[in-house]
Amino acid sequence: MRILKMQSKFLDVFLESLEKFGALYGPVRRNGILTFDRVEKTSELEISDDHPMIPLKKLFHPKRFTMLHFNEKGFYPDYSMIEKRIIIGVHPCEIHGLLRLDEIFLKEPADPYYAGLRENSLIIGFSCMPTESSICKSAGTDIVEEGFDLFFVNLKEFYLVWVGSSRGHDMIYEREEFFEEDVSHDDIQKYIEWRNKRNKVFKTHIDFKSMPDIMELSHDSEVWDYFADKCLSCGQCSMVCPTCNCYNVTDVFDVTNETTGRRERVWDSCMFVDYSLVSGDHNFRAKRADRLKLWYTHKLKSFGSEYGSPGCIGCGRCVETCPVDINVLTVSQALTNREVPQK
Numbered sequence: 181m182r183i184l185k186m187q188s189k190f191l192d193v194f195l196e197s198l199e200k201f202g203a204l205y206g207p208v209r210r211n212g213i214l215t216f217d218r219v220e221k222t223s224e225l226e227i228s229d230d231h232p233m234i235p236l237k238k239l240f241h242p243k244r245f246t247m248l249h250f251n252e253k254g255f256y257p258d259y260s261m262i263e264k265r266i267i268i269g270v271h272p273c274e275i276h277g278l279l280r281l282d283e284i285f286l287k288e289p290a291d292p293y294y295a296g297l298r299e300n301s302l303i304i305g306f307s308c309m310p311t312e313s314s315i316c317k318s319a320g321t322d323i324v325e326e327g328f329d330l331f332f333v334n335l336k337e338f339y340l341v342w343v344g345s346s347r348g349h350d351m352i353y354e355r356e357e358f359f360e361e362d363v364s365h366d367d368i369q370k371y372i373e374w375r376n377k378r379n380k381v382f383k384t385h386i387d388f389k390s391m392p393d394i395m396e397l398s399h400d401s402e403v404w405d406y407f408a409d410k411c412l413s414c415g416q417c418s419m420v421c422p423t424c425n426c427y428n429v430t431d432v433f434d435v436t437n438e439t440t441g442r443r444e445r446v447w448d449s450c451m452f453v454d455y456s457l458v459s460g461d462h463n464f465r466a467k468r469a470d471r472l473k474l475w476y477t478h479k480l481k482s483f484g485s486e487y488g489s490p491g492c493i494g495c496g497r498c499v500e501t502c503p504v505d506i507n508v509l510t511v512s513q514a515l516t517n518r519e520v521p522q523k
Contacts, residue, residue: 181325182343185367188336190358195222195268197354201302201347202264205239207232216267227269229308231495235422236274237281239267240297244446247293247429251440258442262296268304273314275305275328276321276493277422283487284425293445302347305331307374310381313496315508317379318386321493335370386512388480388490394515395481399473403514408469410504415449417475417507420497423483426450450474476511 186194198204206225208217214232216239219225234243248257285294305328316322324331329348332339341359343349352359418424428448433441448455451472456465465471483491498507 182349183363184341184343184352185360185363186332186339186341186358188334188338190355191332191339192222194355194358195225195304198266198302198351200354201351202266202300204268205265206268218265222268225269227306229311231271231274231308231311231497233497233501234420235495235497236267236270236278237422237425239265239301240278240281240294241285241425241427241447242445244444245293247443247445249440249442250431255443257292259293259296262293262300264300266302266304268306270303270305270328271308271495272305272324273316273319273321273493273495274422275303275324276319276489277495278303279327280423280483280487280489280491280493281425282327302351303328303330304351307331307333309378310383311496312383313499314382314494315384315386315492315496315499316494317382318384319388319490319492319494322378333371333374335367335374338367340367340371384509386492386494386508387516388484388492390516391480391490391512392484394512395477398515401515403511404469404473406514407472407506407511408467411451411468411472411506412504413451413453413468413471414503415451416501416503417498418449418451419447420501421479422493422495422497423479423491424449426455450478472506472511476508479508480512 195204204219204222205216206219206227207214208219208224208226210217214226214230215234216232216236242261245261246258248255250256281294282298285291286298305324310316310322326344328342329345330351331342331344333342340363341352343352418426426448427445430444430446431441432444450456450465453466454463455471457463465474479491483489492508499509
């Protein structure tokens with residue numbers, strides 16, 4: 181993998197030169213909330229240590245979209261949302277989240293909507309310092325070696341730039357004069373100092389390697405009933421999680437013609453009470469405790485068993501978002517080294 185150096189003063193001009201590769205997307209403020217969205221100019225971008233409330237998955241697994249249109253003659257897929265684009269300012273854990281989604285949506289038979297968005301998107305990653313909620317070092321997602329086209333590590337007066345694909349090289353060639361091949365010993369030392377400083381910032385830790393066994397042993401733990409009494413079943417944990425991918429599909433018929441309509445896909449959550457409702461009005465996870473157990477078993481055990489990595493990428497969004505303090509930290513702590521709080 182090629183590593184180059186670029187002076188920080190060239191960043192804005194370089195990013196502006198990339199418009200020929202597609203529409204620009206990245207973290208921006210919308211109504212006071214940091215979110216991934218399309219931008220008209222790079223000055224709108226807010227590249228910082230904070231992460232958007234809704235993760236990168238919204239650009240590849242949209243919250244709601246029309247899959248196809250149908251009439252009495254057949255159906256017609258709708259791929260109108262797929263466009264060439266560049267997504268700027270993606271943190272390492274977000275890239276890992278995208279790699280987890282690749283395992284799900286690109287597995288044969290591949291999801292054509294996700295695959296189309298993935299193929300037509302360039303990823304430009306940026307380093308970040310951890311927040312108080314970050315668990316990415318425990319998850320092994322604080323650094324990234326694949327899944328991006330370019331990756332910038334911010335060392336103040338300059339960036340070290342990892343080139344991760346042939347398309348990344350194409351972007352470099354647009355303003356080749358900005359990039360230096362020679363990385364000095366002092367530059368390397370600054371990078372090492374930055375890594376050491378960042379590693380010391382992490383305040384929390386989860387032993388992800390032991391969690392599959394602990395989850396198996398804790399199947400009947402009183403922990404689940406304790407948290408179930410607090411849980412609101414609001415589904416916020418699922419919506420902000422970069423690897424949650426459940427969705428529902430609904431056919432919507434035109435008001436004026438019952439033979440024509442569209443098929444819509446919309447995010448769903450296993451935390452919703454009607455998620456496991458089946459015909460005959462049977463619900464095999466009507467209890468909140470069962471739904472919580474399912475969600476955390478998937479994040480901390482079963483996803484890793486199938487794909488080799490935990491379903492949690494350590495971004496800390498569930499820690500920040502849950503209104504009743506149920507998250508990977510509090511659950512893992514209750515299952516391991518802490519007594520279950522009294523009701």
